[in-house]
Amino acid sequence: AADRIEQIRKADLTVVVTGPDNESIANAEVQARMLKHAYGFGSAVTGCRLAGNPCQDNVYQNKILDLDGQGHGFNEVVFENDLKWDSWEEQWFGPPENVANAAQWLMDQGIRVRGHTLVWPGCTYLPEDLCNNLNSPPYLKNRIDGRLQTALTFPGLSDVVREWDVLNEITYNRDLENAFEGQPGYTTGRELYADIFKKVKEIDPGVGTWLNDYVTISQNNSSGEIYDRYKSFISEILASGGDIDGIGFQGHIGAFPTSIYKVYDILEDFHQSFGLRAKITEYDINTDAGEQVAANYLRDFLTMVFSHPSTDAFLMWGFWDGAHWHDDAPIFRQDWSLKPSGEVFLDLVFNEWWTDAYAITAANGVASIRGFKGQYEITVEHDGQVLKDTVWLAEDLIHPMQFIVTDARETASTSNPLRIFPNPANGAVFIESAIDAPIEVRLYDAQGQLKKSQFEAGRLELGELPAGGYLLVVEQAGKVRREKLIIE
Incomplete structure (x- = not known):
């Protein structure tokens, strides 16, 4: 991997x-400081808690932007319930303008927003009037087309939500399929699914169209009737001209987790079969697994998913126990303390898979x-x-x-009132300043790789770094000082 x-x-x-x-x-001297991943790392979020909406939660909102206290946050999110058809029409979280407000705020922070979901075709998840009219396909079709038109063109959303789970869990939720079966123009009833994908592209040709389900990775299936059913439904949609851009794998992991090798095999099978993009859309793990198993599994699972070329994102189905459908999210406990799996996530995404490098x-x-x-x-x-x-x-x-010579140069801080000692150093290096302003410190090895950046109370711990020459970069008040540091 x-x-x-x-x-x-x-x-x-x-x-x-x-x-x-x-x-x-x-x-x-050339420094490359990573600001944001291209790959999506994020979570389901609750729009009501954001951007001054009725249940505004400042801590929740800030954590989306700054998970680790160092400014590293999510770069992709999905609304958990706000955009579902029944939630939208019944205004579970207030008027639709509220979620549009949250979407705009997220966009302003540079965070991509997914839509979930346009049509979830089971009566449990549809507005009540549709299930009261299953014997009237024209009524159903009119309501579906109206839903697509409204959701895809709503002011404040259409410019932000550029990717949708068009259909959700079609393998088990078959009420609409059954309602259309045998009607004029429909044989199996699933022709409706291709119609929906076509209609979405007709309304908004540039929007990303995804199919989302739990019957593979979540259910530990890499073969069998349900697995094959899902693949056959995808084939039918594509053969009928439905334009699917990607396949979402939910990733609700049970107490006996799916083998990570099976996870890779499933992703590979779908990639070889359809050649479509993929992402993990709803990751979490059963509470019975325990925190340490959850942490170990997340490290292996995320590494395996990140290593598959078809995937472009990994999203959890909530990141805080206080806003999670099973009260057990991967990152934070109810009191906002970091879980072991949260430590794993931060270490992988913002350390092991993060670049802060220096070269000459x-x-x-x-x-x-x-x-x-x-x-x-x-x-x-x-x-x-x-x-x-x-x-x-x-x-x-x-x-x-x-470089263009001008009279107004931004100069390196050779005069910055900093004292750096000792040098050579062993165990720690100390930095004192004559001015009261925050100090940022980065230590690079001879290959230009960032080795240390945790600077507290005037002290940079060197830990077990091997002896040799390093580059110490100190920034304060907009000025930069670079100094060769010898570790003995």
Whole structure:
């Protein structure tokens, strides 16, 4: 899995640094600081708790943006109940404008928003009037088309929710299928599903269209009648011209978890069969598994999913026990204390799979960094000048940056009143400043990889770092100081 992740989730960032006359600049310092993953990491959320809506929860809202106290948050979410058809029409959480307000707030924070779900075709999950009119396919069709039109064009949502679970759990929820079976133009009744996908693309050609179900990974199925039924239904929709962009695998894991090798095999089977994108849409694990098993399993599960080329996101079905359908979310307990599985998630997503790297340009002005795909802030410093730019690394990228001599230079802080000691160091290094402003510290090894950044009470713990030369970067009040640090 690690080898696959290295190949498919990372790309080469080549920074080419030149001067005013396009001359190559050697020995320029290049730093690439990751800001956001390209891959989606997130959760189901409750719109009512966000953006000043009636049950606004400031802690809940802030955690979405800052899970670890270091500014690392989700980059993709899905509304748990707010956009479901019956919830929408019955206004479970207030008028639809409230969820549109939450969606706009999420977009303003740079977070992608999924829609769940346009049609859940079982009477348990449909507005009551549809199930009272199952003997009238024209009535049902009119209501379905109206639902699609409203949800896909609602002001404040249509520009934010650019991906929908169009159909949810069609393998077991078959009331609409049965209502249309044998009617004019319908043989099995499932032709309706292709009609729905076509209608969605007719209303909004650019929206992402997904099918979502629990009958594979959640139920520990990689074969059998239900598994085959689901695949055959997908084949029928595609053969009838329904445009499916991706397949959602819910991932509600039982007390006896699905083998991670089976998880990979299921993803691979669907990828080979249909060639569609995939994502885990509703991850959690049964309470009976216990916290430590849940943590160990999440590490293996998330690693395996991240390593499969078809997947583009991993979403939990809630991240806090206080807003989870089984009161047992993967990240936080009711009191907002971090669970072991939360520690695993943060370590993988914002440490092991996170890039903060440093390099020096060669004689040709080129510095190369290999990093996880996503958004980066690039900083180049040379001869007292600093350049900054933001880039999106989706594939191998060559990014030029040019110094232009001006009278207004952003200078490195050679005069910044900092005292760094001892150097050489052993165990810890101390940083004192004559000014009262926050200090950010990063320590890089000789390969340009970030090794330490936890700086508290003027002390940077060096832990068990091996002896050798390191680069210490200290930022305070908008100024930067770089110093070679020797660890003995």
